[in-house]
Amino acid sequence: MNERTEHAMNSIPEGGRQEIYDAVVIGGGAAGLSGALTLGRARRSVLVVDAGHPRNAPADGVHAYLGREGTPPGELLAAGRAEVRGYGGEFITAAATGAERDGGVFRVFLSDGSDLRARRLLVTTGVVDELPDVPGLADLWGSDVLHCPYCHGWEVRDRAIGILGTGPLAVHQALLWRQWSADVTLFVHTMDEPDEDQYEELAARGVSVVIGEVASLETRDGRLLGVRLASGTLIRRHVLAVATKMTAGAELLASLGLEPTDLEMAGAVIGSRIAADPTGATDVPGVWVAGNVTSPTDQVVAAAAAGVRAGAAINADLIAEETRRAVAERRAPFSAHLEREVCEVVLGDRRHGL
Missing domain, CATH: 3.50.50.60 (FAD/NAD(P)-binding domain)
Incomplete structure (x- = not known):
C-alpha cells in the first residue's frame, strides 16, 4: 500500500x-x-x-x-x-x-x-x-509535448517550438505560442493547408510552415530532439505543442x-x-x-x-x-415538534420539574 x-x-x-x-x-x-x-x-x-x-x-x-x-x-x-x-x-x-x-x-x-x-x-x-497518433509523442507528454501555453509557455520561452497541425485551430495555436518564442514552426501534418490569409498572418509573425506528414518524434536522453517527417527529414525542435x-x-x-x-x-x-x-x-x-x-x-x-x-x-x-x-413537521397534526411546543405552553417550568 x-x-x-x-x-x-x-x-x-x-x-x-x-x-x-x-x-x-x-x-x-x-x-x-x-x-x-x-x-x-x-x-x-x-x-x-x-x-x-x-x-x-x-x-x-x-x-x-x-x-x-x-x-x-x-x-x-x-x-x-x-x-x-x-x-x-x-x-x-x-x-x-x-x-x-x-x-x-x-x-x-x-x-x-x-x-x-x-x-x-x-x-x-x-x-x-486523447493524443495524436504519432510514434514517440505519448512518451513525452507533459514534459516536451505540451498543449497549454498558459500552463507551460513561460517554462519553454525562447526555445524552438513546433506545432503539430491536426485541425482547423492549428494556425491559431501557432500564433498563440509565438507570444513565448520567436522560433515557432507549424507542421501541417494532417490539417488542411493554411489559406492565403492564414499564410500571411503566419509570415507576418515569423512562424515557419512545414508541409508534409509527421512520421515520429526523435529523442535523445529522454528529451525531444526533433520532428521526423514522412520524407525522412528531421527538423530539430525542443518542444512540440499538440491539440488533444x-x-x-x-x-x-x-x-x-x-x-x-x-x-x-x-x-x-x-x-x-x-x-x-x-x-x-x-x-x-x-x-x-x-x-x-x-x-x-x-x-x-x-x-x-x-x-x-x-x-x-x-x-x-x-x-x-x-x-x-422542518416546515412540514411543524405543520403536521400531532407532530413531535408541535407536541413540544404545547408542553412548553401548558406545563411551563413544571415540565422540567422546577
Whole structure:
C-alpha cells in the first residue's frame, strides 16, 4: 500500500463509513477537493472517492494559481486533502463505477464491490486527453509535448517550438505560442493547408510552415530532439505543442442518464463535456459537476473555484430541503415538534420539574 492509499484509508473513522453522507465527491483533484472543503466547512458530512489518476500528474508544477505558483501537482493535492480532513472530510481510494437513485438518496458503486449512499453527488472526474497518433509523442507528454501555453509557455520561452497541425485551430495555436518564442514552426501534418490569409498572418509573425506528414518524434536522453517527417527529414525542435481531444470522464454519469455533449471552438469539436448551470447543477436533481468534466479548458485555479461554487450550491440545496421538512413537521397534526411546543405552553417550568 502506497502512502497516498494509506492516508486515504486512514481517513475513514474506526467505526466505518456513515450510513448516508450529505455529499459524496467523486474525483479528488482541485475541483473535488475545493468542493469537499467548502462542504466540510459548512458542517456537512463528506466522503471523497478518488482513483488517484490526476490529469496534471506529468506536469512539473501548477501555474497561474495565485499564491501557489509552481507548486508540484502532488504537493497541492496533498495539502488539499489535509485541509479537507481538518474539517471532518473522509477519503477512499477507489474508482466509482456507477450510481443510481435509491429513494431520496444516491447509491454509488465502487470498484472494490462496495457502495456508498449520499444525499447529493459532486462529480469532478475531469477529462481524458486523447493524443495524436504519432510514434514517440505519448512518451513525452507533459514534459516536451505540451498543449497549454498558459500552463507551460513561460517554462519553454525562447526555445524552438513546433506545432503539430491536426485541425482547423492549428494556425491559431501557432500564433498563440509565438507570444513565448520567436522560433515557432507549424507542421501541417494532417490539417488542411493554411489559406492565403492564414499564410500571411503566419509570415507576418515569423512562424515557419512545414508541409508534409509527421512520421515520429526523435529523442535523445529522454528529451525531444526533433520532428521526423514522412520524407525522412528531421527538423530539430525542443518542444512540440499538440491539440488533444478532451473527452469528459463521464462513464459514471451515464448510469444516471447524463450524457456528454460536444465541446466546440471556432466551429471545431475539441472534446466533450457534461452540461451544467453556472453553479455546476446538472439536469439530474441532486447531481453537480465541477472542473474539467464540465469545462475542459479550465486551468487548475478555475477548476478549484468551480468546486467552491458547486459546494456552496449543494449546501444551499440541502438547507432548502431541510427547511421544507422542518416546515412540514411543524405543520403536521400531532407532530413531535408541535407536541413540544404545547408542553412548553401548558406545563411551563413544571415540565422540567422546577
